[in-house]
Amino acid sequence: MRFPLLFPAFLAISSRPSSISAFSAPHTHQPAHSSTRLFTSALESLADLTTLSIDSGSIDTVSKYAKTGLITDATTNPLFVSQAGSNGDARYEAMVMEAVAYAKRVTCSQDGCPVPDETLNLAVDRLAVNLGKELVGLVNGRVSTEVDIRLSYDTMGSVERARSIIAMYEEMGVSKDRILIKLAGTWEGIQAARILEKEGIQCNITLVFSFLQAAAAAQAGAYLISPFPGRILDWHKKQTGKEGYPPDSDPGVLAVKRMYSYFRKYNYKTICMPASWRPSRGASVEGSDVDEILALAGVDEMTIPEPLLDSLSSLPPDAVTKQCDAVADGASCTDPDFKLTEESYKKYWGADDCGQEKLKEGIDAFTVETEKLIKILIEKF
Numbered sequence: 285m286r287f288p289l290l291f292p293a294f295l296a297i298s299s300r301p302s303s304i305s306a307f308s309a310p311h312t313h314q315p316a317h318s319s320t321r322l323f324t325s326a327l328e329s330l331a332d333l334t335t336l337s338i339d340s341g342s343i344d345t346v347s348k349y350a351k352t353g354l355i356t357d358a359t360t361n362p363l364f365v366s367q368a369g370s371n372g373d374a375r376y377e378a379m380v381m382e383a384v385a386y387a388k389r390v391t392c393s394q395d396g397c398p399v400p401d402e403t404l405n406l407a408v409d410r411l412a413v414n415l416g417k418e419l420v421g422l423v424n425g426r427v428s429t430e431v432d433i434r435l436s437y438d439t440m441g442s443v444e445r446a447r448s449i450i451a452m453y454e455e456m457g458v459s460k461d462r463i464l465i466k467l468a469g470t471w472e473g474i475q476a477a478r479i480l481e482k483e484g485i486q487c488n489i490t491l492v493f494s495f496l497q498a499a500a501a502a503q504a505g506a507y508l509i510s511p512f513p514g515r516i517l518d519w520h521k522k523q524t525g526k527e528g529y530p531p532d533s534d535p536g537v538l539a540v541k542r543m544y545s546y547f548r549k550y551n552y553k554t555i556c557m558p559a560s561w562r563p564s565r566g567a568s569v570e571g572s573d574v575d576e577i578l579a580l581a582g583v584d585e586m587t588i589p590e591p592l593l594d595s596l597s598s599l600p601p602d603a604v605t606k607q608c609d610a611v612a613d614g615a616s617c618t619d620p621d622f623k624l625t626e627e628s629y630k631k632y633w634g635a636d637d638c639g640q641e642k643l644k645e646g647i648d649a650f651t652v653e654t655e656k657l658i659k660i661l662i663e664k665f
C-alpha cells in the first residue's frame with residue numbers, strides 16, 4: 285500500500301492530538317484511522333495544522349460549521365450579544381427575556397431596582413452567558429465570553445464581573461474549563477487575567493495590536509491572546525500610503541509571528557490565536573482575502589469568519605503550507621524576555637502608536653455596541 289504524498293495530510297479533525305496518531309501510521313503500514321482520507325480543500329489542510337474557530341454570533345452559522353468537525357471553538361462579543369438582543373429571532377428573544385427576568389430577580393425588590401446600573405449590567409452579562417451556553421452545546425472546544433468593555437481600565441472591576449460570569453455558567457451546568465473570559469489588552473485587563481488565571485479561570489486577551497501587549501499577557505500567564513493582523517495592516521497602510529504588501533512581509537503577519545516566536549522561545553504556554561484578516565496584497569488582487577491566513581498557517585489557533593472559511597473551502601489543499609513552526613520560530617526570536625512592570629509597560633506603550641490607536645478604536649467600538657444593547661434592554665424591563 286502506498287501512502288499518500290500529502291502525508292501527514294490525513295484527516296485530523298481538531299489538529300494536535302489526532303495528528304500525532306496520524307504520524308505513527310506509516311511505520312505500521314496500517315491506515316492511520318478509520319476516518320483517514322486525503323484533504324479535499326485548503327480548509328481541511330489548514331485545520332490539520334491550526335485549531336480553527338469561527339467568529340459568529342449566529343447559532344445557525346456556528347452549528348453549520350461545527351458539524352464539519354473543522355472548527356473547535358466559538359466566541360461572543362458585545363457586537364454579537366447586541367445583535368442577539370435586537371434581531372427579533374425567537375431563540376434570541378427568549379435569551380433576552382430570561383436575562384432581564386434574571387437580573388430583576390437577583391437585584392430588584394418589590395419597590396424597584398435600587399441600583400439600576402447594577403441590574404442592567406447583570407442583564408448584559410446574563411445575556412452573554414445565555415448565548416455562550418447555546419454555543420457550548422454546538423462546539424467541542426471553548427466559548428469566549430467578554431467582560432464589560434467599559435471596565436477595560438479597571439482591574440478589580442473586571443475580575444469581579446468575570447467571577448460572576450463564571451458563577452452563572454457553573455450554575456447552568458457549564459464547567460469553567462469550557463469558557464474563556466475575554467479581556468481587552470490593556471495593562472489593567474492583562475492584570476485582571478493574572479488574578480483570574482490563578483483562580484483557574486482562563487482568559488483570552490483580545491484587541492492585541494502590539495508585541496508589548498502580547499509579552500505582558502504571556503508574562504501574566506494568560507491562556508490565550510487574540511492579535512489582529514488585519515487591523516495592524518490597516519494602520520500601516522494608512523501610515524505609509526501603500527496599497528498592499530507581499531503576505532510574508534505584511535506588518536500584521538510579521539507582528540503575529542513575532543509574538544508567536546517569543547512565546548515559543550521562552551516556553552510561555554500562552555496560545556497565539558490571530559483573528560481579523562485583510563488582503564495583504566490589496567483587495568483588488570484576486571484570492572488575496574486569505575493572504576494573511578495562509579501566511580500564518582501553523583500558528584496555534586485562528587479565528588476565521590464565515591466568508592473566509594468559504595474561500596478556504598474552495599481552494600485546493602496544497603494552497604496551505606506550514607509557515608509557523610514552534611521550534612524554528614522559537615529559534616529565530618531575537619526579543620529578550622524583558623519582564624514588564626506597570627511603569628515600563630506604560631512607558632513603552634506611550635511610544636506604541638499603532639497599539640494605542642487601534643486599541644482605543646476597538647474599545648470605543650465595543651463600548652458603542654454595549655450602550656446600544658443597554659438601550660434595548662431598558663425597553664425590555
Ligand SMILES: *[C@@H]1O[C@H](CO)[C@@H](O)[C@H](O)[C@H]1NC(C)=O
Nearest residue numbers: 357359428488490510559587
Ligand atoms: C478569543 O477572542 C477573539 C477575539 O474576540 C476571538 O476571535 C477568539 O475566537 C477567541 N478565542 C476563543 C478560543 O474563543
